[in-house]
């Protein structure tokens with residue numbers, strides 16, 4: 001078996017999938033697929049591909065038991081256009097290779113992120129890192145949008161005039177805001193993409209990066225659908241419990257009415273949250 005050609009992946013190759021107001025994700029290339037994972041896992045036994053059911057079972061087994069290296073045999077290259085504040089969060093994922101547009105070399109484009117009115121909300125009162133689930137009144141949201149747009153326009157005008165005056169581009173850009181779009185090529189293998197997706201598809205991740213993660217996951221499903229299905233079942237849809245939480249869980253499953261006294265306050269809240277969590281399939 002030579003190069004893995006996956007028809008569903010070929011069909012989306014090079015297509016731009018829009019994200020936010022001006023961003024996109026485009027899959028430039030891929031290497032491998034479900035078959036490559038199976039093939040590389042079986043190398044230890046000198047066996048080739050078996051039936052569809054056995055192959056799917058093997059992938060599920062590998063994922064469930066954290067036998068992660070066969071998933072590293074599948075590699076993706078994406079071209080991504082994203083606001084700098086999203087890029088700041090993204091770049092923390094160190095197990096990828098990337099090349100970004102240079103603001104020292106190129107004049108940055110006049111492309112800024114302005115959130116849609118329904119995405120503008122007050123600071124959450126129960127989550128220090130997030131926004132409230134309720135959107136602002138439309139008129140208030142429009143005011144915020146107009147304020148963002150006016151600041152962006154002024155910042156870009158100042159940048160352009162510095163560039164026109166001949167000031168070095170690497171300096172002219174330094175007052176540009178985090179809402180400016182940047183672009184990069186990002187290459188990552190499936191094992192590390194799963195790690196990225198677990199963190200960035202989570203409800204605790206900021207909505208803007210979550211939207212990119214959704215598109216990446218859809219594209220990964222085209223390349224390696226059976227791997228993605230197992231990931232969705234065991235990782236996205238699963239949760240892990242601490243020792244104390246397991247004790248509480250066993251107590252409830254036994255139908256015990258007695259209070260174990262083990263979990264209380266925030267610990268109990270977190271436990272209840274876990275019971276409700278997981279991705280609905």
Ligand SMILES: Cc1cc2nc3c(=O)[nH]c(=O)nc-3n(C[C@H](O)[C@H](O)[C@H](O)COP(=O)(O)OP(=O)(O)OC[C@H]3O[C@@H](n4cnc5c(N)ncnc54)[C@H](O)[C@@H]3O)c2cc1C
Pocket residue numbers: 092093094095096192195199200204205206
């Ligand atoms: C909801 C959310 C909120 C966050 N808030 C903050 C915040 O407030 N401030 C902040 O600074 N960051 C924040 N982060 C970023 C977070 O702390 C991680 O840096 C980021 O999620 C990348 O995770 P990672 O290191 O596991 O990923 P990767 O860099 O992709 O690494 C993958 C895995 O490889 C291993 N690895 C990689 N490099 C090393 C190394 N040098 N040494 C040892 N092991 C390594 C680790 O096992 C790691 O889990 C947040 C992330 C999320 C999802």
